[in-house]
Amino acid sequence: MKVDIKVSLIFNDKKIVKTIYGSLKPDNLNLPEGLSLDMWIKNRKLIIKIDSEAKHGTLINTTHEILGDCQVAILVLQKTKIKC
Secondary structure (H helix, E strand, O other), X not given: OOEEEEEEXXXXXXXXXXXHHXXXXXXXXXXOOXXXXXXXEEOOEEEEEEEEOOOHHHHHHHHHHXXXXXXXXXXXXXXXXXXX
């Protein structure tokens, strides 16, 4: 069974979206077999789409990891006084 997850993250500034996107881009390289990941920017929104033909647990873990990476990037930006 194929399962798709689509997450939209909305930020205050398009520059922030580009920064978060850039910090996540390297994560697209080594995905588990059966997973595909696509990300794109639309205005102030970062859209992340993950497709899986693998185990559902792998999909959930990958989604959790990507969202955790987003949170770390946001916290770093906030520490540098950039409003997200």
